[in-house]
Amino acid sequence: MNSTSPIRPREAIAALPTYAAGKPPVPAEGLTPYKLSSNENPLGPVPAAAAAAAEAQALHRYPNPGAEVLRAELARHLQVPVEDIVTGTGSLGALTQIINTFAGTSADGTADEVIYPWRSFEAYPIVVRTAGAKDVTVAVTETGEHDLEAMAQAITERTRVIMLCTPNNPTGPALRHQAVEEFLTKVPSDIVVVVDEAYLEFVRSEDPVDGLALYRKYPNVVLLRTFSKAHGLAGLRVGYSISQAAITEHLRKAAVPFGVSAVAEAAAVASLQNLHEVHQRVEEIVEERQRVAAALAEAGWQIPTTEGNFVWLPLGAESLDFAQLAGEQALAVRAFAGEGVRVTIGEPEANDRFIQLCRTYRSTPGTD
Structure with missing residues (x-):
């Protein structure tokens, strides 16, 4: 590629971070x-969906x-008006x-502002900046949780x-419903609040967020969900996404026509019609998550409470070293x-x- 080419993207695009998808494992002798x-x-999709x-x-x-x-x-399934649902190519x-x-x-020429926690899903800044908006990040707490008070103050x-x-992806903690309710009372009604529930089905915490109740009560709330995980x-x-008509009437204008393929639609419908099997598989993963978290705690690791299908190791400067050792395994x-390091x-x-x-692991940062 000619690096001296006069062709240049928009400034916002040139400055974007590159989304880094998870890499495949490198084979090691004698190891799967x-x-x-x-x-x-x-565990993959249920048989009916496949x-x-x-x-x-x-x-x-x-x-x-x-x-x-x-x-x-x-x-x-959700007991919501069909007009309140807008599909897309994944939750992203x-x-x-x-x-x-x-x-x-x-x-x-002034950029709108979008507030979100950080660290969180790494695609957030890419989506925001590509749209021409300005991202306003609010640091998560030491335990990997949203700082809702600081987010409210950032408005x-x-x-x-x-x-x-x-x-929260990648740190793991889930929000409490009461805390989100209190937060929403501090948000002006003309600001859209997106509740990203990509890992909703894995949550087992006390007072979990009831997204559907929030969407029904607050016209500015949008729920974001996916068939990729559970x-x-x-x-x-x-x-x-799920939101009230005041939002969907505008959202449909930006929706990509034919964004969900016929193959994907057929599989998703079949999966919904066999939810008992989906839930069984999710429960298997939750049990494994609990086993892994307990084993790490026993080994002396202090990790955030996770409600997703992953755990977060607060390794700091040792992150790349740990990932390399994992690769050797x-x-x-x-x-x-x-x-x-996030580990599924x-x-x-x-x-x-x-x-x-x-x-x-020789240094185990984040341990006792």
């Missing part, structure tokens, strides 16, 4: 490689423009639609969107340089190998 870097569901995807017909035809069949099934696609609709650069007349991530359909990219983990709950053998690495 495992990918624990992308928070994927190791069959529906395999049997999808008419691939030469365009899919439903707005995934109408899936939205109808979601509306029935749905989020991109929200930000593009409600935050950007005003006619006078200005330029604030257009606030994002809450529960459970449903094991990450490869098909199906997500959606044929385990791909997600390191955030200078901050920590995977197959039992992978989890056992990860636990053993944590027991023998």
